[in-house]
Amino acid sequence: MTEDLSLTAAETVAAEKIFGDRLDLAKRYVTHLATSGIERGLLGPREVPRLWSRHVLNCAIIESLMEQDAEVADVGSGAGLPGLCLAIARPDLKLTLIEPLERRCIWLTEVIDDLGLDNVTVMRGRAEQMVETINARYVTARAVSALSNLAGLTIPLLHGKGDLIAIKGRSAAEEIDKAQKVIRKLGGTKTEVLTVGEDILEEVTTVVRIKVG
Numbered sequence: 001m002t003e004d005l006s007l008t009a010a011e012t013v014a015a016e017k018i019f020g021d022r023l024d025l026a027k028r029y030v031t032h033l034a035t036s037g038i039e040r041g042l043l044g045p046r047e048v049p050r051l052w053s054r055h056v057l058n059c060a061i062i063e064s065l066m067e068q069d070a071e072v073a074d075v076g077s078g079a080g081l082p083g084l085c086l087a088i089a090r091p092d093l094k095l096t097l098i099e100p101l102e103r104r105c106i107w108l109t110e111v112i113d114d115l116g117l118d119n120v121t122v123m124r125g126r127a128e129q130m131v132e133t134i135n136a137r138y139v140t141a142r143a144v145s146a147l148s149n150l151a152g153l154t155i156p157l158l159h160g161k162g163d164l165i166a167i168k169g170r171s172a173a174e175e176i177d178k179a180q181k182v183i184r185k186l187g188g189t190k191t192e193v194l195t196v197g198e199d200i201l202e203e204v205t206t207v208v209r210i211k212v213g
């Protein structure tokens, strides 16, 4: 792997703020993404130049929406986005990465072992099969499904109290419109579009936050 994974000056400032003394762990994660992550098809090779800006920083920044010591379930974690970023940035959080594909779970477990993270576990399966075992304060998801479907997969994992934090793009407001009915049916009490990281990131993160209970 000859790609340059170094951070720009602005990314360095952001990464130091977000990861603090765990920045070396984040760098190691990025190296895994750029090597075995690409080789094993978890990410496309074109993502390598923007691993920090578009993926890791953009995902990790949502930690600012989370209370101390909370349980977080990341649905459809794939290469650990955002779940592993959160586990690295916030050792106080307790993360469960839910992912149905075996080879992705194997890769995630290898990376977690290599980084020595003790606040994150991987559960293989679909979110809708995990309702009996997971009771999270926050459920996160990125690029898993449109909100009208995602709400049904994720909100039950909150068991009546907590926040769904879905990282979305420009379609956020439109997706909310289409999902209003199902969100209400599932107990959503407040749905909002938030922009996170305006003071730190060059590319901000847009999330849909749905509060339940």
Ligand SMILES: C[S@@+](CC[C@H](N)C(=O)[O-])C[C@H]1O[C@@H](n2cnc3c(N)ncnc32)[C@H](O)[C@@H]1O
Residues within 6 Å of the ligand: 075, 076, 077, 078, 079, 080, 081, 082, 098, 099, 100, 101, 104, 125, 126, 127, 128, 141, 142, 143, 144, 153
């Ligand atoms: C496009 S990938 C996104 C991965 C990662 N969140 C990211 O942003 O790079 C979607 C992931 O969701 C997983 N997935 C799809 N349906 C799911 C379900 N019902 N429950 C849990 N994960 C699911 C897929 O296996 C896949 O890894």
